[in-house]
Amino acid sequence: MPKRRKIALAVLALIAAGGIAGWFITSPQRVDAQTIATLPEGDAARGEGVFWAGGCASCHAASGAQGEARLELGGGVQLKTEFGSFVAPNISQHPQDGIGNWPLEDFANAMLRGVSPSGEHYYPAFPYTSYARMTPGDVADLYAFMKTLPSVEGRAPGHDLSFPFTMRRGIGLWKLLYLDERPAVALDAPSDLVKRGQYLVEGPGHCGECHTPRSAFGGLENAEWLSGAVAAEGTGNVPNITTGEGGLGDWSDMDLTNFLETGFTPDFDSAGGSMASVVRNIAELSADDREAIAAYLKAVPPLSNGY
Structure with missing residues (x-):
């Protein structure tokens, strides 16, 4: 067999092997x-x-x-x-x-x-x-x-x-x-209240989906967790909800829990846009869960605005 043909066949074999490997790697993975x-x-x-x-x-x-x-x-x-x-x-x-x-x-x-x-x-x-x-x-x-x-x-x-x-x-x-089941941020010896808040915010509440910057591929940048982001629809910014500069550093726990129930900020402004719907949802939770969310937000590492 001519050398050039051998090389061509080898290249085709590598391409085929890569395609098969890629097919398996990209296969949907179900719950075990x-x-x-x-x-x-x-x-x-x-x-x-x-x-x-x-x-x-x-x-x-x-x-x-x-x-x-x-x-x-x-x-x-x-x-x-x-x-x-x-x-x-x-x-x-x-x-x-x-x-x-x-x-x-x-x-x-x-x-x-x-x-x-x-x-x-x-x-x-x-x-x-x-x-x-x-x-x-x-x-x-x-x-x-x-x-x-x-x-x-x-x-x-x-x-x-x-x-x-x-x-x-x-x-x-x-x-x-x-796609990662692990917590988005590591917290130092969190209380049970903070753990509950972390579960609600990082899991079902999916707050990071809007409040965390994304990479060029659309994935969350967990190193900038909850530091604010350009709105997914490209109209304005979603605010920083850490206690860092530009965030919630001046808010008390009571300010946070009150906002999560009523939508009113300490400055007597109110939640608007999609956040108004989020507040209506969170207002349906127990007072204990709103307190847990507030405690977690206070415990998240403070970051400056991510947008």
């Missing part, structure tokens, strides 16, 4: 079988708290929904970013248009791994990189509560993305960099 097997039977009453902590209504209910309409999760809210426009899907109990036919295993894989029932990667506009820190018990409780919510007919429109962001398989590489 042991975790699925030990998922508890969820408690809907506890799940309601997880629902509000997770902010599900903010994206999946109709824009501006109030009262009971916040529990009608037909989707349709758009998030316009530099990567394209993402549309929140119907996650109501409709058996075809929503998730009414999903077993708990499918729900857990979506929440903890960002994997759809058909085995596709979800785009990280769905904040599963934060939800990955949730306990299986909380996921089961949330599932039980979601089962009590109304069925809403109608599928939300699909995402409007341009190449190469239409290729979901590449999200497998992105997940290798940014």
Whole structure:
């Protein structure tokens, strides 16, 4: 065999091997079988708290929904970013248009791994990189509560993305960099109250998804955790919520807990935009949980504005 042909065949073999390796590396990784097997039977009453902590209504209910309409999760809210426009899907109990036919295993894989029932990667506009820190018990409780919510007919429109962001398989590489169950920040001997706040903020609350700067690839820069960021939709900045310069250093614990319940700042301003919806969600939590969130924010390493 001529030397040139041998070289060509070797190159093709390397390309094929690389393609096969890349295919396996980017494969959606589901929750392990042991975790699925030990998922508890969820408690809907506890799940309601997880629902509000997770902010599900903010994206999946109709824009501006109030009262009971916040529990009608037909989707349709758009998030316009530099990567394209993402549309929140119907996650109501409709058996075809929503998730009414999903077993708990499918729900857990979506929440903890960002994997759809058909085995596709979800785009990280769905904040599963934060939800990955949730306990299986909380996921089961949330599932039980979601089962009590109304069925809403109608599928939300699909995402409007341009190449190469239409290729979901590449999200497998992105997940290798940014999907991590470990805490976002290491705290020195935190109290039980701070630990609870860390879980709520870093897990279901997914506060870092808006308040933390992102890399060029759209992943969170945990070294600048909660230091503020350019808004994902490119209209203004999301504030620094550490106690560093430009952040919450002048706020007392009472200021923080009051804001989380009422939306009013110490300067008698009020939460606006998407934060107004976040406050409505957090106001549904217990006073103890709001106190825990405030304690955690006070314990996070102080940083100057990240934008």
